[in-house]
Amino acid sequence: MALCCAVEPGSLDATAAVAEHGAAAYLEALREPGSRSRWARRARVLDLEQVRRATRSNRLRFVIPGDDEWPDALDVLVSGEPVQQMGGLPFGLWVKGEASLAGLTERAVAIVGSRAATAYGQSVATDLAAGLGVHGVGVVSGGAYGIDAAAHCGALATATPTVAVMAGGLDSPYPPGNATLLQRIAGQGLLVSELPPGEHPTRTRFLSRNRLIAALCPATIIVEAAWRSGARNTVSWASACGRIVLAVPGPVHSAT
Structure with missing residues (x-):
């Protein structure tokens, strides 16, 4: 910790x-x-005791490699190629929710994409997640606006557990506009972060977070993404981890 x-x-x-x-x-x-x-x-x-108190007061738990619910899929990060001078296995993860992290990610697919998604892209992401849920496959994403939120909603609509991997402490929902959605995810699935309570997202934290999304799943689906989109960074991580990458292009007149 x-x-x-x-x-x-x-x-x-x-x-x-x-x-x-x-x-x-x-x-x-x-x-x-x-x-x-x-x-x-x-x-x-x-002040480690303060971190422990914040962990308890926010109903979080701290999971480390070797614990029963630690996902073996993350072990690929030990030997995976760095991306943008980042990499490596997390030293531990804060988790919020009742389910087992290893259990929920054992049969799951990552769905990522543009925050500024088109209505078409959001519809596709929701339908993909719901279709996967019908077949007992969960969804891992980043809890952001746009494609992430649509994918989480698609999973929740079929009562399928979904996992949101965050780039800041789990005591402060981000983005704030998705607070209700993130609360639903914690109730039906899991919120996960490599950062302790009290820490806020930054650009580099989003990029390092993406390696967890990619590593947790055997496949990553990207639904709409601009050339400099963070979702493309997740695809880079998926490729570095030897994962399958699938894509749904946006409309030809869209920037995504």
Whole structure:
């Protein structure tokens, strides 16, 4: 838990150090007065008990590799190729919801796409998720506006558990406009984050979050995406993890 608080998700140098020296030794080294690591200050000022209290008060749990509900699918990140100088297995994950993370993602597909989706794209994402749900296949996405929200709604419409992997702490729903949807997801599926309560999304956190969405599922479907869309980053992660990538193009007159 301490490393997740001190180190930014997807840090290659931290991942390599933990692999070589172990988590406890690396954390101790960060706290040494002479440490010149960029994560040293965070490690020294960390109030871990406060994080634990926030975890409990928000009805979250912290899952680490080796736990029963840790998804084996994430292990591909140990040897997967970095994307934009990020990568590596998470040190742990905060989870909200009653279901097992490993259980829900065992039969699931990632559906991602543009936030500024067309009505056509949202309809396709909803129909895809609902169709998968009818066959007992869940959906993993990022909880964002547009295609993400449409995919989650499609799963919920068929009473199929869905997983939203977030880029900030689970104590503060993001985006705020999807707060009700995220609450429904937590009630019927799971919210997941590599970041502790109190942390807010940033551009790099969205990019590192995408590796979890891609790794959790054997296939990723992209529904509409502009050239610089974050959804295309998820596709890059899926390719780096050796996952299947499928695409639904947008209308020919649309930017997505």
